[in-house]
Amino acid sequence: MFKKLLLSILLTSTLGAYAETIKTDVLVVGGTASGVAAGIQSARSxxxxxxxxxxxxxxxxMTAGGMCILDGxxxxxxxxxxxxxxxxxxxxxKTPGYDTTANAPLKFEPYTGAAILKKICDTVKNLTLKLNTAYSAVKKxxxxxEVTVTMNGKPVTIKTKVLVDATPLGDLAAMAGTKFSVGFDSRKETGEELAPEKALPVIEDITWVAVVKEFPKNTIYLMQQPKGYDESLYVCLKGKDIKKMxxxxxxxxxxxxxKWTECANTYGVTIEQLSPAKREEYYRSVRLRTLGLVFYIQNELGFKNIGIEDSEFGSKDHLPYIPYIREYRRAQGLVRMGLREIYTPYANKLYxxxxxxxxxxxxxxxxxPAAPKxxxxxxxAYTVPLGAVVVKDQVxxxxxxxxxxxxxxANASTFYPSVQMTVGQGAGATAAYCAFFASNGKTTKNLDVRAIQGELMDFKAMLYPYADVSPSDKYYRAIEQVTATGLLREIQEPKGKAMQVLFKPDSAVVTAEIKPVLLETFTRAFIWFSKNKPGEQFTVGDLVSYLSDYTLTEPKTLQLTLQKQWLDTYKFKQAFDMKRPVTRYEFAVLVNKYLNPFSTHVDVTGKIVN
Known part of the structure; x- marks a missing residue:
């Protein structure tokens, strides 16, 4: 009996010790839009x-915060x-009235959105999901x-090779000692002409969303007056077209x-109010303000059949669990993404x-009022550089x-949930790369940009946002890879009040556009250009000549091969003609196949490395 008891004690203590420490390759903290995408991508990798x-x-x-209409x-x-x-x-x-237009804003009930994400995660191998799991500490x-969390009321240490802080406010990175910037940057600091002359510690307002339901007209669905209710806070709504709103x-x-502004449920906030010490107190005050807004809509504006449904959120007041926060603090990364990367993407090589x-x-x-317009x-549409998600002074x-x-x-756009879902997928692929090659010494200090981008493309992520080439195109990946080298550049073109990003697949290739990158990428390019001296527009013949020179293929042999494959294999629109200008689409497909410039390594600044 003593032997059995001793064995039982040993087993119990062993299991208890095991339960106190969990090991994983990648840990993502924060089930946000980016966090979910990061976790899914990392596991799929x-x-x-x-x-x-x-x-x-x-x-x-976009779910727990009730921000469930996404037009970005x-x-x-x-x-x-x-x-x-x-x-x-x-x-x-099949829901009556649901907009099924291909590019319509995405609308969903918060609970449904959360359930769909949960269902996706449950189908992903290598992914362990822990909800209702608070974190309290992190150390190198x-x-x-090592991150300390609470599971079943007990502290548990999670040891991970790579950590992704996908919390809404960067709390874990702050615990780890990361340096941050806050508020408006100065023009001198960022070089952005639209930035103010002096830095300002001002951040965007938050919104505590309310999700309400329209009950039958003969239904009175009045709520109790919330604590501290002050109807004067909402008087600017009188005279507004509430039905339209x-x-x-x-x-x-x-x-x-x-999700209304003015005197409704969007509130000014300071950096101090969002600090961990002040946050919960501030949240309580604005939750009450949002409850007061719904009470005002019912009792002062006459919408007695508009109310908060008890079953949407599980919170005590049935409001969203968290607020919709647009800004707080921004980590100092390996690179900093600004308006230059959005409006003039070729001003540097981060693209x-x-x-x-x-x-x-x-x-x-x-x-x-101190905030400038x-x-x-x-x-x-813009791209997000890899270095923007990698903390500078951490590994x-x-x-x-x-x-x-x-x-x-730039944060005024990048924070948006649907943008963050794409960012999260990129972060997940990056984390997976570091974890997978950890035994080879790979960390965020020596990232293989092309390997990470290749992994993302394997999982159908979009790296370059063309409006005129569909991701379903047979050669979409070739176009994305050639764009990544800079051989063919994105073209920004105004369309009404908007600006669209185009590839212009049927346009002619301009020699001046491709020559600098060919010279930068391929050592023999200088000899070819000196010898052949192509005209302003690069022709099909020029392309055949360059490809034959690079691949050491007899020119006539390559010409005959391409002529045979031009329409049957590649299914190009125009007939094979050595004298006509080659189109951007034809160029991208053939250069990607024969030269594979995407295989040339670049660092996190976009500089070519040997």
Whole structure:
């Protein structure tokens, strides 16, 4: 009996010790839009991944925060963002009144959005999900990290090779000692002409969203007056077209998202109020303000059948669990993404390191009168550089959400949930790369940009946001890879009040565009250009000549091969003609196949490395 008892004690103590420490390759903390995407991508990249979320739902602000109408990135449907978007639309496609237009804003009930994300995660191998799991501490562990969380009421240490801080406010990175920037950057600091002359510690307002339902007209669904209710806070709504305002936030199943400005439920906030010490106190005050708004709509504006449905959120007051936060603090990353990367992407070489895309309109929500108005030009779709999610002075620590490394002015778009879902996928692939090759000494200090981008393209992520080439195109990847080298550049072109990014596949290749990159990339290019001296437009004959020179193939043999394959294999639109200008589409396809310039390594600044 004593032997059995001793064995039982030993087993119990062993199991207890095991339960106190968990090992994983990648740990993602924060089930936000970016956090979910990072966890999914990391696991799909075949590394052991854990996703920890302190709350009960996945999706962050677009579900638990009630921000469930997404109009950003609706034309950039690819990767995990495209997968989520499709599943939501499939769920609602038979719902009366649901907009099934291909590029319509994505609308969903918060609970449904969270459930769809949970279902996706449950199908992903190598991914362990832990909801309702708070984190309390983080410390370095060699090139990896140790994070303390609470599971079943007990502290547990998670040891990980790579840590992704996908919390809404960068709390874990702050615990790790990361340096941050806050508020408006100065013009001198960022070089942005639209930045103010002096830095300002002012951040965008937050919104505590309300999701309400329209009950039958003969139904009175009045709520109790909330604590501290002051109707004078909402008087600016009198005389407004409330029906129209509600309609702008219409959701499926007779529900509405209320995300209004002025005297409604968008509130000024300071950096101090969002600090961990002050945050909960501030949250309580604005939750009450939002409850007061709904009470005012019912009792003062006469919408007695508009109310908060008890079953949408599990919180005590039935409001979203968290607020919709646009800005807090931004980590100092390996690179900092600013307006230059959005409006003039070829001013430097960061475009070569793209891991995500975005096009969400710039937000400007400031109650503080000190905040200057920024006159942004029309926004083009843009790329997000790899170095913006990598913390500068840490090893194997990545950040997303509002904490990624951007300027204040760029953050006004990048923080948007649908943009962050693409950013998260990029961060997940980066984390997986570092974990997978950890035994070879790979860390965030020596990233292989092309390997990470290749992994993202393997999983159908979009790296360059063309409006005129579909991701379903047979040679879409070839176009993306050639774009990544800079051989063929994106073209920004105004369309009404907007700016679209085009590839212009049927346009002629201009020699002056491709020559500098060919010279930079291929050592023999100088000899070929000196000998052949192509004209202003690069012809099919020029391309055949260059390819034969590079591949050491007899020119006539290559010409005959391409002539035979031109229409039957490649299915190009125009007939094979050595004398005509080669199109950008033809050039991208053939250069990608024969030269493979994408295989040339670049560092996180986009510089070619040997």
């Amino acid at each position: 075949k590394v052991k991944t854990m996703l920890v979320e302190p709350g009960p739902w996945l999706g962050g602000e 990135n609706r034309t950039l449907q690819a990767g995990i963002w495209g997968e989520f978007r499709k599943k939501v639309r499939d769920f609602y496609k 562990d060699g090139n990896g990290w 509600l309609e702008s936030g219409r959701l499926p199943n007779n529900k509405f998202m209320i 070569r390191t793209s891991i995500a895309v975005g096009d969400a309109s710039f937000g400007q929500h400031y109650s503080d 920024t006159n942004y030009p029309p926004l083009p 194997n620590l990545l950040v997303t959400e509002k904490a990624m490394s951007t300027t204040h002015l």
